[in-house]
Amino acid sequence: MPDSDLAPQPLATATALPAHYYSGAETAARDRHAIFARNWQLVARSAQVATPGDHVVCEIAGVPLLIVRGADAVLRALHNVCRHRAGPLALCDGLAAKRLRCHYHGWTYALDGQLLSAPEMDDAEGFAKARICLPQARVAEWRGLVFAALGDGAPSLEDLLDGVDARIGDRRIQDYVFHSRTSYDIACNWKTYIDNYLEGYHVPHIHPELNRVIDYRSYVVETKRWNSFQHSPLDSGDTLYGSGEALYWFVWPNTLLNVLPDRLQTNRVVPVDAARCRVEFDYYYPAGLPDLHVRHARDQAFSDLIQQQDVGMCELVQRGLESGSYVAGRLNPKREDGVHHFHELLREAYRAGAT
Ligand code: FES
Ligand SMILES: [Fe+2]
Incomplete structure (x- = not known):
């Protein structure tokens, strides 16, 4: 690929990331290596791992992980890969485990990853249980959400979320209660979906209903090093969200x-392969919200409507990107600074990933 694809671009003259980064044989492996194996992923909710032994299974860039609260109350992200012959320690989420037993031959580990016992290994010369421990990934909690990252390359979670707390203000989202998850399988590259999320330029054209409740002219995008923030006044009437603000954060690389x-x-926004992704929507509301059932049903219906409009366009854009007809178009500096910010982070990651 030409190096010029990846040179930094000022907003005023910027073009989009070229189409060949959105499809083709190398794309999934490049993104896994340069992005997902090096950055924070939202992997669980703190409420799922509240007490010792509670655990969640997940995967980052092909590495199975076990997010587990230790007997010492410390949260860890252990590799869910036994040191004997790579069997799994947990197959699903669970509560209050005392220890972790491998499903293959029964080697047993403490909740901090230390090997405790290995059946019938007495004849193995020099075998020292004390020296065997499950590797760990980084893990950190923020307002009831659990993030994990492989390797040491990712910024601190504090830097990743720079400015978010200040803008959330007194909204106590850490006390909101998880309600439900809706997943969407989409025939587009994960970056196509995020590109679309990052601009309001398309709102008047494909989202007539959303355009009536947010004020597109007041739509503002602010970028930080590792996140970008879109906000707009909201007036949705009493039957939907009421009035206030719509706050939308993109957190590098794929958390919204x-x-x-x-x-x-x-x-x-989870890549499945170069041309498909899965997007998981998790809904949270304050405890004791009146008429939660009705409120969620309306929220979900509105959200689904907007999502179907976005998905339809993302899938058409993916066809355009794969058509061979298009390389990279000019970005709108007034309306697509969020896309530019994302593409600059992608270019930076690909430059680093190539070394
Ligand atoms: S692979 Fe885990 S005990 Fe054998
Ligand atoms: Fe949209």
Whole structure:
């Protein structure tokens, strides 16, 4: 690929990332290596790992992980890969485990990853249980959400989320209660979906209903080193979200936080292969919210409507990207600074990944 694809671009003259980064044989492996194996992923909710032995299974860039609260109350992200012959320690989420037993031959580990016992290994010369421990990934909690990262290359979670706390203000989203998850399988590259999320330029054209409740002219994008923030006044009437603000954060590389009055929705945009992704919407509301059932049904219906409009366009854009007709178009500096910010982070990651 030409090096010029990856040179930094000023916003005023910027073009989009070229189409060949959105499809083709190398794309999934490149993104896994340069991005997902090096950055924070939203992997669990703190409420799922509240007490010792509670655990969640997940995977980052092909590495199976076990997020587990230790007997010492410390949260760890252990590799869910036995040191004997790579069997799994846990197959699903669970509560209050005393220890972790491998499903293959029964080697048993403490909740901090230390090997405790290995059946019938007495004849193995020099075998020292004390020296065998499950490797760990980084893990950190923020407002009830658990993030994990492989390797040491990712910024601190504090830097990743720079500015978010200040803007969330007194909204106590850490006390909101998880309600439900809706997943969407989409025929587009994960970056196509995020590109679309990052601009309001398309709102008047494909989202007539959303355009009526947010003020597109007041739509503002602010970028930080590792996240970008879109916000707009919101006036949705009493039957939807009421009035206030719509706050939308993109957190590098694939976490989205959508805060509306009395509602948090997180989105994870997970690559399946170069041309497909899965997007998970998790809904949270304050405890004791009156008429939660009705409120969620309306929220979900509205969210689904907007999502179907976005998905339809993302899938058409993916066809355009794969058509061979298009390379890279000019970005709108007034309306697509969020896309530019994302593409600059991608270019930076690919430059680093190539070394
Ligand atoms: S692979 Fe885990 S005990 Fe054998
Ligand atoms: Fe949209």
